[in-house]
Amino acid sequence: MCCPVAAKQTGSADTADMLTKRAAHQANNASETTMEKTKQSSLNKIRLLYFFFRFSTGSLIPFMPLFMSSCGFTHEEIGRLQAIRPIVTMISAPFWGGLSDRTGKKKLILISTFLISAICRLSCAFFKDDIQQFAIALCLTSVFYAAVTCLLDSIVVSSLNSKERLNFGKLRLWGELGNGISSTLMMNVCSNEAYGFEHLFVVHGITAAVAVVFMFLCTPSNQSKQNQVNQKTKANGSCNNDIIDWRRSLLDVFTNAEIASILGAVAVTGCSISVLENFSYINIKSLYKAHGQEHVLGQEISMYRVFHTCGGMLTWYYSGTWQKKLGPSGVIIASLCCVPLIFFLYAGVGDGLDVRTKIGFAMAEATRSAIFAAMWSSATIRVNIICPPHMTAVLQAIMDASYRGVGSTVGAYVGGFLCKKIGIANTFTLIGKGFVSLLCGALFLSSQMKSNAPK
Helix, strand or coil: CCCHHHHHHHHHHHHHHHHHHHHHHHHHHHHHHHHHHHHHHHHHHHHHHHHHHHHHHHCCHHHHHHHHHHCCCCHHHHHHHHHHHHHHHHHHHHHHHHHHHHHCCHHHHHHHHHHHHHHHHHHHHHHCCCHHHHHHHHHHHHHHHCCHHHHHHHHHHHCCCCCHHHHHHHHHHHHHHHHHHHHHHHHHHHHCCCCCCHHHHHHHHHHHHHHHHHHHHHCCCCHHHHHHHHHHHHHCCCCCCHHHHHHHHHHHHHCCHHHHHHHHHHHHHHHHHHHHHHHHHHHHHHHHHHCCCHHHHHHHHHHHHHHHHHHHHHHHHHHHHHHHHHHHHHHHHHHHHHHHHHHHHHHCCCCCCCHHHHHHHHHHHHHHHHHHHHHHHHHHHHHHHHCCHHHHHHHHHHHHHHHHHHHHHHHHHHHHHHHHHHCHHHHHHHHHHHHHHHHHHHHHHHHHHHHHCCC
């Protein structure tokens, strides 16, 4: 028979054990709740960061070709001026990426380069009558701005875990929203005779200052991730042999077939979109002017920018879902196949200015934004996964150089030359047909290689 005192002590011990477990469970739940709130706070900061960064750039950069045209520059001169940024980006972006990876001071470099690039861009307003000084100002702007986008994307993606990376597009869409709101508002400003293009530079200066504040407050530091990379490097015994390690890493990167194919696809997309970015609005402006509707140009381009924003935001939002179903490579291939559609939409609207023409412009704007969002989201996430951990920024910079460097340089020069020779609409038609021919040739070669492969 059990002793009552012993039974009472056993019951007390069980109760204490239950209370201890309950307290531990509550503490664990509280800890998880706190971590979830902290993570949501970090994600909200990233959303604000993208919004104000793209709001700042959207207040001026999309209208630079129109500003150049108002300065009296020819189509060929505009093409050459627009080629400055991609050429400089091709050279300087990998430098900034390598510097940030070696030093680990990505946030400091991001904020400094963005601030200096904004100051240099504002100086372009003082050189609108001198194309040489205008070109120098653009060159200095491009040297520092080359670091900004690639570093920001690299920092953000590196701060996310493997599950959160698929939601990178949902973070990036806030940048598209900021860009859309800004460019829509500024189009009305620059088309208003009481204001004009000069006021865009004032707005850009103010919004750039605001963006710098949010970069300082909201940019993830990635300090813990940098410490992990440094520990891995020391564990591998390569801490005293950085040169050999970097040479080997770069060689591994450029001999990786998947990375090479991604860089190639990004460059081709950059070339195509560069032609559209530089000359599509000039084509729209010429058409409205020819039909005596220049007084409504600002209002209706604002409408087209709304479609541009909606197309990009929807694509950024669903990019993770599409990558789950098609894989990053499938999304990239689908994006390339849709590129000719944009050229045909812009070129196929005809010489009239009826409802069909305006719907064509709106669809072209939405498609252009969607293709970039799908391509960039898939390429950014995939490159960040497969590249060495100590080269995330430099490889993101190389990808940025492929898009804004190699691709945009070729696009600006080819677009400027063809638009001068055969006109903007005919240029769009020719490039669209050429792109279709290239895609058909690539599909034919791929099918031949598969049929000739040993079974």
